[in-house]
Structures are given as C-alpha cells and as structure tokens.
Amino acid sequence: MEQGYLILETGEVFEGTIIGKNQECIGEVVFNTGMTGYQEMMTDPSYSGQILTFCYPLIGNYGINLVDDESKKVAVSGVIIGDACDKPSHFLAAKSLSAQLEQAGISGLTGVDTRSLVQSIRKSGTVKGVITKNPFYNKELVQQYESPFWVEQVSTTELISYKNDGPHVVLMDYGYKKSILDALLHENCSVTVVPYHFNFKQVQELKPDGIVFSNGPGNPMELAGQFEEIKKMTQQYPSLGICLGHQLLALAYGARTEKLAYGHRGGNHPVKELLTGKVRMTSQNHSYVVMEDSIDPKELIITYRNVNDKTVEGLKHKKYPVQSVQFHPEAHPGPSDTAHIFNEFIQQISSVGVVNYAVK
Template sequence: MKRQLILEDGTVFVGEGFGSTDSTIGEVVFNTGMTGYQEILSDPSYCGQIVTLTYPLVGNYGINRDDFESIIPAISGFIVKEVCDVPSNFRSQFTLDEYFKAKNIPGLSGIDTRKLTRIIRQYGTLKGALCSLDVDVFEVIQLLKGEELPTNQVQQVSTKDPYPSPGRGDRVVLVDFGMKHGILRELTKRKCDVIVVPYNTTAKEILQLNPDGIMLTNGPGDPKDVPEAIEMIKEILGKVPLFGICLGHQLFALACSANTEKMKFGHRGSNHPVKHLQSGKVAITAQNHGYTVEESSLLKTRLEVTHVALNDGTVEGLRHLDFPAFTVQYHPEASPGPEDANGLFDEFLSMIEQSKKEGVARNG
C-alpha cells in the first residue's frame, strides 16, 4: 500500500507502507548503523521520533526475543530503503512488518533514504508526518509548521515505580530516564544489587536506599525539560559515586552549571570515533543523542573534558575535579554497536571501591 512522508519544508517522499496504517507525526532523524535495527527501534531515547536507517536493507535477520532494549517501543515511525519480507536467521520469530503491526508502529520503505539523509544533514532535523496518500499535503505542511513537539518524553518512558534487580555486589541506584536494558544487563553481569527508580525520584529518596553508587541512564529529548533530575543531581553530588550515560551526561553537566545545546542533526549510529584525551586511545562507539554539552560553558565549572568526538570535536566525556563522578555521551553498553568502551562499567565499580576505602580511612 502506497504511503508518504511529508516534511515541514514541503518535501514529499512516496513509498510502500508496512506495519501500522496509522498516521503519525514526529522529529525525523537518521541512524547510520549497518546492523542492530531491533535495538534501535526499541531504544527509549527515540521516543516521539521517526527514525530513518541509512543502511539500505533492513529486516533480513528478523525480530527475535532477545535483542530488545525496552518492552514497549517508543518510536513514532520507521523509514528504510528496502524492508525484507523473508528474514533468515535461526533466532528470528517475526518479520519487521509483523512486529510493527503488533506494536501499531507505521513504517515506510522504497524511498530515497540517501536524499532524506542529505536533507537532514543540510537543514537539520525536521518535523515530518507518515500518512496515506489521500491527505491534503498543503494542510499537513501547515500542521507540521505549527506543531509543537512534546517535551515530556522522559516522563513517557521512565519506569513509574521503583523495582529491584537483586545481586550480591555493590548496590547501584539506577535512575531511569529511558533506560536501555543493556545498561542493566552490564550491571547485573557484574553482580551489582540494582534498584531502578523513576526519573523524578528525589535525592533524599535515593540516599535512603543506601546506594554504593548512582547511575544516570540515557533517555530522550532535551535535558532542560527534566529540571527535577538536575536538582536531584546537585544534592547527590559528592555524597555517592556517580556515573552518567548520554542524557545522564547532559543532566550532570547542567547540574554542575554548564550548558547544553541542540545539535543540527545529532549523533545516531554505531560507528562514532571518540578519543580519550589522557591516553590518546580511540574507541568506536554507539551513540544516540540530539543535544550536546557546550564546551565553552565548562570554563566556569569544576568539570574536566575527558573524551571528545573525532568527527566534530564535541564533548563526549566529563569528570568532576572534586568528587567521584564521571559521565560519557556515548553508550558503553553498545546494544547495538561495538563494545570498545565496555570497561567504563568496571571503572565505575572501581571508583565505588576506592570511595569505600577512603570513607573507612576517614572514619577509622
């Protein structure tokens, strides 16, 4: 069935629909990963966005039970050059079309995704609508121009209630701003006693859980739309070791008086080179973010840049000069992508152990 993508600048792409036949509106972004579409479509950080994959053939290994990063996908739509109807993989349980129908997510295939990507790279992310051919294109364009994109994405995807993932190791309170399951999996693998809490949990409530460390997860949208989390981090800082990922990195920067800004088209993919400034080592990383920490704003803070993106020089890692706290903009848990930076979870646990020793020394 023919369907179309209409952009707010008036560009129209006509292709074949798959998945749900519902109409949807969202911010149109692109991801450059060659594999990992199941993790991408289930990443809560894409909440409210229409995701375009630059790799031309998608769906060829189907959908399986193991590779989800959330139970309920939060994306608004999915755009590919070609969708595979007959996947071939021993783990495959559904086709992309079957899964999208079950989850009521509209998809579009058969359009020039290279042209769409070039438009986004040139003009920045744009609002778009996936809809049928019988709509009035002019009316949809006017609707898009006046449409205010939601600012409550974190509220939509964060857990509503705290829950444990028990372990015998260090207790880590995981603040869920739109957590990928891969983060929880890495902590569980290290035998951590994890308690996942909602995005708006207060510092007092977190400290009452007696954590050895606190982790701030990834999540969607503008970090400035989560002021309660910024206040929580201010109160936590210096009391418990802290590690932030992606949105958690941006919230940490804001809590330390730095600034964040929207990027032209963001970083989304599994092939982004990042340099560790102290060692000079380069890691290929998985990324998904549309905002970045403004480097010039760090001059008035007690934060030090630890990592930078080699493609555009943006800030990819921060460390606090006075307290046990560090963050990265990219995803060390990958899912999907390379696991070059997986050791950051071990660094976090080492920081917790060091903090415990120093606490014993001070109190002893």
Template sequence: MEKGYLLLETGEIFPGTLIGSQEESIGEVVFNTSMTGYQEIMSDPSYAGQIIVFCYPLIGNYGVNANDFEAETLYAKGIITGELCTAPNHYSSERTADILLKGSKISGLTGVDTRELVKTIRKRGTVKGLITNEIKQFPTTTSTNFLVKEVSTIQPKVFENPGAHIVLIDYGHKKSILHALLKEGCKVTLLPYHATFEQVKALSPDGVVFSNGPGNPEELKNQLADIKMISTHFPSLGICLGHQLIALAFGAKTQKLRFGHRGGNHPVKEISTGKVFITSQNHSYVVKEESLDLSEFEVLFKNINDGTVEGIRHRNLPLLAVQFHPEANPGPHDTTYLFSSFLKSIYERTEVKSYAIK
C-alpha cells in the same frame, strides 16, 4: 501494499510503501548510520517521539527475536527504510520487523530513497515529518510531549545480586545498561526520573547511574538540584542524557546539534592518551565545552568528527559522565570497560566486594 508518503515540514515529499500499522504518524525525523542492530535501535526509548530513518538500505534481514529488545515497548513514532526484508533468515528469528511494527502500532515506509532523505536532513537540520497515505498540507503542531515521563518507570524496581548496590535513575534506560550492571554482580534499584536526593539517600547505595533518555535535557530543570546533590554525595556515572543532566546540574549549558549523532560508528578520542574508540550514540543535544567550569571538570573525550564534548570527569568527586553508550547494544564494545572502571572506583572506596559474573 498501499502507497504512502513522508511529508517534511520544510516541504519535501518522499514516496514509498506503507508498512506497520499504516496509520498517520508525526514526529521528529532523524537518521541512524548503523549497519546492524535495527531491533535494538527501534526499541531504544531514546527514540521516543521520533521517526527513524535507517541509512543502511536493507532492514529486517535477520528478523526479530525475544532477547534483543532494549525496552518492553517501542516508543518511536515511525520507521523509514530503503528495503524491508519480509523473509528473514536467522536461527533466532521469531517474526519479521513488519509484524513487530504492526503489533506495536507503529507506522513506517519502505521503498524510500533514504540516501536523498538523509542528505535533505543534513541540509535542513532535524525537522518534523508526517507518515501518511496522501499528499496534503503539513499540519500545524504546537504541543510537545514531556517524553521522559512517557518512558521512565513508574514504580521502583529491585534486581537482587550480592555485589555493590547501584541506583539506576531511569530517564528511559536501555535494558543493556541494566544488564551490564547485573553482569558485574551489582544489586540494582531502578528509580523513576523524578527521584529526589532524600529518596536515593534512604537506599544507601554504593553508586548511582543516570541513564540515557529522549528529548531536551532542559525539560528536566526541576530535577537539577537533586541531580547535583546525588552526584555530589555518591559515586556517579552519567550516560547520554544522564551526561547532559549532570553537566547542567553543575552550571554548564547544552545545545542542539543540527542533525544529531546516531549510529554505531562514531569515533571518539580520549584526550589524555590520544586513543580513538568507535562508539554507539543516539542523541540530539551536547554539552557546550565553553560553558564547563574547567577548574571543576576535565574533558575526557571528544568527538573526532565535530569536536563536541563526549565525556567529562569531576576533578575532586568520583563523578564520570559520557555522551556515548558504553553498554554498546548494538555494538561496538570499545568502551564497555567504563562500567568495570566505575565499579572498581566504588570497590576501592568501600568494603563492598566485587561479585562480577564472568
């Protein structure tokens, strides 16, 4: 197996062994603290443009199966692990993680000192990295891709069910968000990221969900007017990037965290009750609390570790937005109730019946 390196734009070099496609790849280097769920993490569209560093040392030990993908395509730029299991043992395993990476044309490194790498990212903040087979000068990069356009659906898609009609605006949605809505009996219409208020209005939905997705929410500033109109006229739920976009649409500001929140072990406090939920998260940006109009919004949740805003609710509209992932794939499942709560508010406002599949 060929020796490879992760070169950071700040000058640090981390040696390892090349895996996957073994081609040069450059991206934003981020770390995830989850102990399980590597398949869901690798296939999450929110990782578009990023090189994922797994904090948990052993990856690939239960293989890869057909059911646990969060998207049909892997959009990450690379994978970094301490160890990579090449002989997985699980009844549902169909192939190894390395074979998945090769088939998806994604490069990676294993045998890396991920503990030291994560400490470096925490010290430096999120930086760009290059996976390569030689030590050389870090390339000058100026162009950035509009990542949401790469991961959003191109054409509308309809998933029939007898219950409430939900429009899911796709900024790079995880499959588990769609499945959570379908499990509740909803008919779901998936729309591209640039869906307008008039397009949504023409569908007469009972509610709208603004999905997760990659990148800086301010790149979608041209959609903010439509997002505000949609969330003003229809019961709405924002998740992750969708949460940030709703806040921006109503005049708030966002900021980039030093190294983001990524993992399945982030504690979030519900302000009204003091109850703590363990949540799944994957984001670089947060809503600045001081920029929120507190006469219009109340803060529902805060991150225990750094005090950042994790959820908001409009005081007059049926509008809720959360920074974490209530669909919880990979887990935990503490906040999955938010889907049923959102739909309950819809059923209470309309004559649509609940057809939840239990």
C-alpha cells in the same frame, strides 16, 4: 499494500509503501547510519517521539528475535526504510520487521529514497514530519506539532529491584536501555531502578553504593527542576552519567547544552580518550551536546572528544567520583571498545564507597 508519504515541515514529500500499522504518525525525523541493530534502535526509549530513518538500505533481513529488545515495547513513532525484508533468515528470528510494527501499532514506509531524505536532513537540520496516506497533508500542522515530555512517559513509575552479590547501584530511569541494566548485572551489581523524579532523600533511603544516570529522550532542559537534586546525589555517591545522563550531570554543574543540526546516531563514531590518546569506536544516539565553553574548568575536566566534530564526549569531576560519557559504553557496535567505563565505575565505588559509609 498502500502507497504512503513522508511529508516534512519544509514541504518536501517522499513516497513509499506503508508497512506496519496503517495510521498517521508525526514526530521528529532523524537518521541512524548503523548497518545492524535495527531491533535495538526501534526499542530504545531515547527514540521516543521520533520517526527513525535507516541509512542502510536493507532492513529486516535477520528478523526480530526475543532477546534484543532494549525496552518492553517499540519506542519509535515511525520508521523509514529503503527496502524492508519480509522473509528474514536467522535461527533466532521469531517474526518479521513488518509484523513487529503491526503488533506494536507503529507505522512505517518502505521503498523510500532514504539517501535523498538523509541529504535533506543534513542540509536543513533535523525536521518534523508525518507519515500519511494523504499526499496533500498540511505541512503547517507538522510545523505546529509540539513534543510531549517523553521522559515522563518512558520512565518507570515504581521501584524495580535486581539482587546480586556486588555493590548496590541506583539506576535513575530517564528511559534506560536494557543493555545498561545488563552491563551492571554483569558486573555483579544489585540494581534498583527508580523513577526519573526521585530526589536526593528518596535515593538516600535506598542506601546505594553508586548511581547511574541513564539515557533518555528529549531536551535535557526539560528536567531543569531536577538539577539541584542531581548535584546533591553526585556529591554523596560515585556517579556515572550516560548520554542524557551525561548532559544532566553537566547541567547540574552549571554547563550549557545545545542541539546539534542532525545529531549523532550510529555505531561507528570515533571518540578520542584524551588521557591516553586512544581512539575508541562508539555507538551514539543523541541530539544535544554539552557546550565546551560553558564547562567550569574548576569543577569538570573533559575526558573524551568526538574526532569528527570535536564536541565534548565525556566529563569527570575534579573533586567527586563523578564521570559521564555522551556515547553508550554498554553497546557493542563491533568490539567492546568502551566497556571498561563500567569497570572504572565499579572501582570508584570500591575505593570511595567504603570511606563514604564509614562516616555515616
């Protein structure tokens, strides 16, 4: 095993041991506070282009199984770990974490002082970094790195259909998690997954009963060319936006988004449901948020708010059957606190979908 380094654009250097594929990788360095779920995190397309730091010190102890991947391949550019366990103990484990990284061609570092790294990110904000064997890697090359348009790289290029007996839902794929698809299928929905660039007429031809706008990587403003089409869809069909989808719905109705200093990533983010006053524990993974002062109160109302930093976590349209959440209702960080959001979406389809199609 070779010594490796994480070199940040700030010039800070963190030492460790290379695991997985022994090659350089560069990306935005982020951290997740979750104690479990490393397999789901690494395969979540929202992490595309990012070097993921695990706050929990021991990663890999229950191995990698064949059922919990959120996409068909590892999405992260690299991983940073305090202590990587290479001898997992779990009855579903099919391979080790390092074997998963090796097979996927992904680099990682173990033996890193992740606490110090996270403190650095919290102090300076999310930074770019490189995993390398060269301790003298030029930090200016890291500073100059520009991320590609990741949504285009992770979205499907063809229609994918799943038949069921319930309502037909179009899933706009900006990098959707398999758990979202599973949640819709669990509600007995037929689902058609479509490319991110599908316009209103193309969606209309599929004759959906509702639309889900998925999560995904990157800056939502990279999809500015889709805002008008997204707005048309939401004015015609019951709609649910999740994470990036939430941001896109807000932007389509004139709101503004900004990047957080170091994002929300973890499985224990408390969110207050404003209608009831209840606090829900949520799973989150995002860098951008909708700015409250940019929301038109004549169009949208705030439904959820983050307890920690008061940021907007959910929206609902005053006229159309449109709702969105910044967190992941399909995730299960412990209890299923927010699974009811999918039930509400299906109820909206049942109550307004009949009216919509009666006039067609």
